[in-house]
Amino acid sequence: MDWAKYRTPSYDELIGSDGRPRPAARHLVEYLSGLSGRELAERQLAADVAARVMGITFTVYSDGRNVDRTLPFDLIPRILHRREWQRTEAGLKQRMRALNLFIGDIYGEQRIVRDKVFPAALLKQSVNFREQCVGVRPPLDVWAHICGSDLVRDGDGTLYVLEDNLRIPSGVSYMLENRMVAKRVFPELFETSAILPVDDYPSQLYDTLAALSPRPGDTPTIALLTPGVFNSAYFEHAYLAQAMGIELVEGGDLFVADDDCTYMRTVYGPQRVDVVYRRVDDLFIDPEVFHPDSVLGVPGLIRSWRAGKVALANAPGAGVADDKVVFAYVPKMIRYYLDEEPILPNVPSYLCHNAKDRRYVLEHLDELVVKPANESGGYGMLIGPRASRKEREKFRALIVADPRNYMAQPTLSLSTAPIVTPDGPSARHIDLRPFILSREDTYVTTGGLTRVAMTEGSLVVNSSQGGGAKDTWVVDLEEEAG
Template identity: 85%
Template sequence: MDWTRYRSSTWDELVASDGQPRPAARPLLDYLSGLSRHELTERQLAADVTARVMGITFTVYSEGRNVDRTLPFDLIPRVIERREWERTAAGLRQRMRALNLFIGDIYGDQKIINDNVFPRELLKESVNFRPQCVGVKPPLGVWAHICGSDLVRDADGTLYALEDNLRIPSGVSYMIENRMVAKRVFPELFETSAILPVDNYPTQLYDTLAALSPRPGDTPVIALLTPGIFNSAYFEHCYLAQSMGIELVEGGDLFVGDDDVCYMRTVYGPKRVDVIYRRVDDMFLDPEVFHPDSVLGVRGLIRSWRAGKVALANAPGAGVADDKVVFTYVPKMIRYYLGEEPILPNVPSYLCHDAKDRAYVLAHLDQLVVKPANESGGYGMLIGPRATKREREKFRRLIEADPRNYMAQPTLSLSTAPILGGKEPEPRHLDLRPFILSREDIFVTTGGLTRVAMQKGSLVVNSSQGGGAKDTWVVDLEEAA
């Protein structure tokens, strides 16, 4: 396949602006250059078939219907050099230390507010602050045990933190499955290149959950609480439960006894549950304290958690830091709690609750990306340069009506990587979601889930809006040499 004419208008992950492969990507591109278009197409078809057979799907909620779709997978991986990744991983560990200290402080003494580092009014208007969690001290002082942080690279090659997903981050199963698919279609490259593995994540996740058990001397009973088969991430719930060898349960499978212990219903009678990896939103976890009509959670679960009889990951209330407005204060959190300078910079942001920032945003709606504080999946945001005048006016009214709920960022020229497009490879924008596990130490996946916009020119990488995925290779050049 001919790569001589491949060029991107921004930073490309595989090919430099002069058309030469980046050092970590050279073995891959040399190999791909030796394959014909027909051979690559055959391998892409093999990858697509493998993904369907493995059942790698997600659910799209559309027009009142739940539609299962195979996650689009592009054959050409993203490649990152190990030394760059080690610095990125250090930045992610730094962020998680600060974020967990922040959450604990918010539900404790609120020193960061009293010291005027974080505005009190932001907390008062936070939709993810849970008064029921005030005073709780979770095991190891960790609130967000599992985090998926979204990273993007700008046109100058700078890697930025875009947001931190601390409530119920998803996508790690696709990262692992993408690697399994890539190994099947590129076995030669995995034999000759020093590509670091990603398949230890389920073991790391199990160890993270087991460390939370209120009965440390015994083998813990761990369950993954799922909303059920109609949830968009149900494939992931099944995959992770099976990979870890833990129970997959729904709310009706559990109950809390008079002793405040959480039990699982089995054919042999009640069985105590020590740790719950919950994939159910806070407000549906326990009808005793949250939505009284919820059938997804377990009555009395928060009571059991507060009594220290069961551990919950992520802890209820961790979402107070999963807020795109709160995100902008992470550099200040790092300096305040850790006394360090941030390793990973935040994407520059404007806060609409601030009068000066709001005036700037309203005057530059045609140049900015505007996001609501708590939406996910790429929904509810405005990409100013590509929006119509009507859409920009709609967002003007939304911002003026509820400034706390909106923030804005420059429209970055996101980095690209090639996909198998037409007759030749074509650049597409992408981001990266590494996964971070917090316990006594902090584990960061080797790379993460690369999400790619399959449509030419699109900046939206979310699978629910037509995005796809790539395998992410962290390559050790020194070992390969």
């Protein structure tokens, strides 16, 4: 692989501005430099075949065909130094402690609203606030047991939090499978480099779920509730259930009895379920409480949860903090609940419900990224510098009509990493989604899912928008030196 022509429009994760590999990436870059273009192409082909054989797929709904596609995988990993990762990990743990305290407070005394740190109007207009959760205290006082926080690095090398995904975060199975593919393609590098492992996530997730059981003295029965095979993340649901050795169920497989306990239908008769890891949205989880015509959920499940007879992860209502407008208040939450300064900065944000911010956004639509409060997957947003005048005018009208639902952020020059192309390494923009598990302690994956915009110049990394993935290596240089 020839790096002589490699150019990047931003901060690059592997190659410094002087054209030399960054310290944590030196071993990898030297190794890749010893491979011919043909050898590299063969290894990329081997990685693509492995991904297809493993069934690493996702579903795209936007083209109207609902087709399962193999997630594009680029074999050049993203490299992070362990020292930087330790700070990032501490920042994510701090963030999750504050977010869980915020959710509990919102469904409890609402001190943060009473003290005017968080605006009452934002809460009143929140589409993810669930009245049915008021007064509930879930096990360990944890609401968001599983979180995927999206991190981006700007052109100056600063690592920012872009958003927190607290409802039903997905993608961790791709992180695990990417590592398996990378080990097949680069076995020699895993023997000679101090690459920290990620394969303990299923056991960590199982322990997190088991800790929620209302029957702590017994081995818990845990079920993963999936919407079914047509859901875009079904691959992940099946993968995690198998990896943890728990039941994969759909709504019709469970029922709530008169004793308020949740049971699973089996060939041996009803079996009580202690914990449900639900991958079904709040509004479809219980037709007795939310959408009455939902066939995805379980009638009475919220009643069972409120009675303390079953634990739900993530807890219903956790999405009140999974809101791109609420996101802007996380630094204030950290100061308010923890009396600490945030370790990781937020991407600067403009909130359109604020008159001054709204005026700025409307005057600078051609410079900003505008996002609706509760969309995901890269849908429904405006990338101002790349939008047409018609698209910007459409968003102007949307913001004026419903300012609470919109926020804006600067168009960051996202960091890049090289991907394999027929013409040699070529820079593509990336982000990073680590996964955080909250229980009595907090666990953070070593690295996470690096998503990559496979189209040159694109800033959209979501798989639903054509993005791909890379393995993420956190490298311990001290261990390598030893």
